[in-house]
Each structure stands twice: as structure tokens, then as C-alpha cells.
Amino acid sequence: MDKPVLYIIKVGGHLIDDQKRLAAFLQLFSNLPATTNTGIPIHKLLVHGGGKMATQLGEQLGVPAQMVEGRRITDSETLKIVTMVYGGYLNKQLVVQLQQLGCNALGLTGADGNAVLAHKRENTQIEYGWVGDIDQVNSELFKTLLKTGIVPVVAPLTHNGKGQLLNTNADTLAQELAVSLSNTFTTSLLYTFEKEGVLADLAYEDSLLSSVNAGEYHHLKAEGKIFAGMVPKLDNAFRALEAGVNQVIIGKAEKLHELIQGKAGTTLVK
Numbered sequence: 001m002d003k004p005v006l007y008i009i010k011v012g013g014h015l016i017d018d019q020k021r022l023a024a025f026l027q028l029f030s031n032l033p034a035t036t037n038t039g040i041p042i043h044k045l046l047v048h049g050g051g052k053m054a055t056q057l058g059e060q061l062g063v064p065a066q067m068v069e070g071r072r073i074t075d076s077e078t079l080k081i082v083t084m085v086y087g088g089y090l091n092k093q094l095v096v097q098l099q100q101l102g103c104n105a106l107g108l109t110g111a112d113g114n115a116v117l118a119h120k121r122e123n124t125q126i127e128y129g130w131v132g133d134i135d136q137v138n139s140e141l142f143k144t145l146l147k148t149g150i151v152p153v154v155a156p157l158t159h160n161g162k163g164q165l166l167n168t169n170a171d172t173l174a175q176e177l178a179v180s181l182s183n184t185f186t187t188s189l190l191y192t193f194e195k196e197g198v199l200a201d202l203a204y205e206d207s208l209l210s211s212v213n214a215g216e217y218h219h220l221k222a223e224g225k226i227f228a229g230m231v232p233k234l235d236n237a238f239r240a241l242e243a244g245v246n247q248v249i250i251g252k253a254e255k256l257h258e259l260i261q262g263k264a265g266t267t268l269v270k
Helices: 019-030 051-060 076-100 139-147 170-180 214-222 228-242 253-260
Strands: 005-011 042-048 105-108 116-120 132-137 151-154 157-159 165-167 186-193 211-213 247-252 266-269
Touching (some): 005 019, 019 076, 042 076, 042 170, 051 076, 076 157, 076 165, 116 165, 132 157, 132 170, 139 151, 170 186, 170 228, 186 228, 186 253, 211 214, 214 228, 228 247, 247 253
Parallel strands (some): 005 042, 116 157, 211 266
Antiparallel strands (some): 157 165
């Protein structure tokens, strides 16, 4: 018997800050089909970042953002800000908009339901602060939610099981969720943002690479042709493929249905 299908979709970038475009994306997300043409159930899960809103609030509160290769340095004050934004306002705004569209969304962080355990990143050249590297996903929790028709909306916060929240890269979180659920579902991981996909030249939207393999990626990265914010996405995408995820696609959020159909974006291959 074929496994049910699961789309794990990460949304972020400028889209989160643009209410009109975000609303259009959420409409597309809510309209994804419930079954395949052959009647196999389709489930969906949304992971969000929100870096720009957190950065703006931090600046207003006198806590400027510190970023390294697209990853945020999280001191104690920054952790408060990202918790307020990711786990609070932004997560619930996504949930209420999806509920309005008839999509039964449930917002959560990695601490809720013991959804995602992590440990503080240490022994690195850079002190990232309260940043978590994921140890375990509570796949049974997500399976239960998905199979009862709930659509999880997951904020990029985890916990260590010892009372400490941790900021976790949303691209990494999406990848770990996709891998952990790939035994039960045929998982597709989609990173959606404001660009058409992986571009050979950032200045030209028509320089889209329709597919990229691991060797090509490492070559482009070494030549400095992959911009900083894309590095975590691609690192995580190739790890996901190696770990059993069915497919990884990167592309424009407004083309969500075309991305799923393979008619847009960049498809990553081993």
C-alpha cells in the first residue's frame, strides 16, 4: 500500500512581511488537494521563520541582529525577541488566517507537546548563544495531528527538556521534520521564498537553475555564487535527500502549486 503524501512547506523571507503576498500564499496553501489522483491522502505542514520582523523589533528595542551565514546569533535578549515574534505574534497570525480559509491549523513551537528536542550549539568557532541543534523530533505527535486532519504551523523554536528554549534555524527545522516523517509519509520538502529558485546570477531572475546536484552546489558555494541566506537552505536540502526525503524543491511562494507539479523552481537532486 502506498504511503500517504506529506508536503512540508517552509515560508519565510520578504513574504512574511508582505501581508498581501502572504495572504495569497496562504490561500494557495489551504487549497492544496486532499488526495492524489489515485486517492492517496495528502497532508501538509507549515514551518515559518520571520527573521525580518524579529530584526526590526530588535532594532526598535536596542538589540541589533547579528547574523553569520544566514544564521542568527541569539543572546538572552534576542531569545526573548524571537520567542515573542516566532512563537507569538507571527505564529498566531498565520494560524488565524488559515482558520479563516477553512484550514484547521494548530500553531506550536518545539516545546509544545515536546515536539522537538535540541541541545545548545557548542564547540564551534562562533558563539551562537541560545541556538539549538536538533536531537529528536516527536514524530508520533506530528503523525497523530496530521492523521486527524490538523495542519501544524511550526515556529522555529525548540527546547532542551531542561527548561531552556532555543532558537533553531527554520530551514533546519523543516528538514528534520521531513526526515523524521519520511518513514510514514512520502515527504516532499519545499522551501518557498521571494526568489524563483536557485539563481546562477542574483541580479537576473531569468538565470534560474531548474535542477542542482550536490557536486554543482559545492562548486557554486566555493566560488561564492550562493548568497549567504541560501546556504542553510541548500545544506539542509541535500542532507534531507540523503536521509530519505522524496524530493526537495526551492522556489517562489506564489508558485506553490507549480513547484509541487515540477513546473517551477529548482529541484535538488543527489
